[in-house]
Amino acid sequence: xxxxxxxxxxxxxxxxxxxxxxxxxxxxxxxxxxxxxxxxxxxxxxxxxxxxxxxxxxxxxxxxxxxxxxxxxxxxxxxxxxxxxxxxxxxxxxxxxxxxxxxxxxxxxxxxxxxxxxxxxxxxxxxxxxxxxxxxxxxxxxxxxxxxxxxxxxxxxxxxxxxxxxxxxxxxxxxxxxxxxxxxxxxxxxxxxxxxxxxxxxxxxxxxxxxxxxxxxxxxxxxxxxxxxxxxxxxxxxxxxxxxxxxxxxxxxxxxxxxxxxxxxxxxxxxxxxxxxxxxxxxxx
Ligand code: PMP
Numbered sequence: 001x002x003x004x005x006x007x008x009x010x011x012x013x014x015x016x017x018x019x020x021x022x023x024x025x026x027x028x029x030x031x032x033x034x035x036x037x038x039x040x041x042x043x044x045x046x047x048x049x050x051x052x053x054x055x056x057x058x059x060x061x062x063x064x065x066x067x068x069x070x071x072x073x074x075x076x077x078x079x080x081x082x083x084x085x086x087x088x089x090x091x092x093x094x095x096x097x098x099x100x101x102x103x104x105x106x107x108x109x110x111x112x113x114x115x116x117x118x119x120x121x122x123x124x125x126x127x128x129x130x131x132x133x134x135x136x137x138x139x140x141x142x143x144x145x146x147x148x149x150x151x152x153x154x155x156x157x158x159x160x161x162x163x164x165x166x167x168x169x170x171x172x173x174x175x176x177x178x179x180x181x182x183x184x185x186x187x188x189x190x191x192x193x194x195x196x197x198x199x200x201x202x203x204x205x206x207x208x209x210x211x212x213x214x215x216x217x218x219x220x221x222x223x224x225x226x227x228x229x230x231x232x233x234x235x236x237x238x239x240x241x242x243x244x245x246x247x248x249x250x251x252x253x254x255x256x257x258x259x260x261x262x263x264x265x266x267x268x269x270x271x272x273x274x275x276x277x278x279x280x281x282x283x284x285x
Contacts, residue, residue: 002079004113022093027149029092030054036085038283046207054146063111076115084119120245129252129264130166137170157181176227183243184209187236198225208242238265248272
């Protein structure tokens with residue numbers, strides 16, 4: 001395997017950053033995970049836009065132009081011969097003697113990219129549907145920034161996993177569902193609308209959330225962007241998640257509550273099929 005580290009393509013086993021990289025010491029950095037489907041990046045423009053926005057919000061300089069980032073990402077995919085997989089892109093505020101203050105002007109941001117084969121869980125997982133376990137959302141107030149500071153997400157997902165869940169369903173201090181540790185959350189209301197939390201500083205603006213919303217609207221499904229409670233999720237007709245690697249994943253259990261008849265719901269299945277059809281449409285000539 002080959003990784004890109006600050007200007008060089010290196011064997012994955014030798015891909016190193018300095019101990020005083022601010023990502024390592026302060027989680028002072030941002031990242032993206034992009035899907036590669038049939039050899040092509042999925043929604044690259046959305047990912048680059050979100051990366052640029054995360055950087056701007058934290059006043060980290062962009063390491064290079066979007067076109068240059070895109071070129072390197074494709075190189076990493078090519079050099080690792082990835083057909084279906086993911087590319088990881090991380091930018092930190094660079095290397096400087098440890099100090100909470102930003103490093104001197106001109107300190108270059110650090111850029112790392114890796115690629116990995118394999119996209120998402122096995123197909124049986126989506127066919128059966130997954131369980132989620134609610135966890136308190138103890139993250140900071142800027143969840144819209146895709147920061148590498150993921151400790152609350154890590155702890156929540158680990159806890160959910162210990163309790164037999166595929167994901168943690170994060171619930172904010174007001175009892176409203178924010179999202180999952182690494183996916184956006186959706187329900188189908190009693191009236192049959194697709195409901196997901198509106199964008200704002202409380203959730204990550206998922207690229208898959210955005211794409212699925214557009215596909216649903218195009219096909220005439222009613223979409224409501226509003227918050228919903230944990231209880232609403234437990235009694236919803238359907239629940240599902242969206243993310244780069246799990247696409248649209250049906251949820252059949254929220255804590256002890258079985259959703260619907262305990263099998264993936266018709267809308268979640270239809271939307272998953274729409275999303276896969278969309279992915280297939282990208283891999284044309
Ligand atoms: N929310 C969080 C907290 C995430 O980490 C992710 C995955 N990056 C998502 C939502 C889904 O975003 P995307 O569809 O862009 O993968």
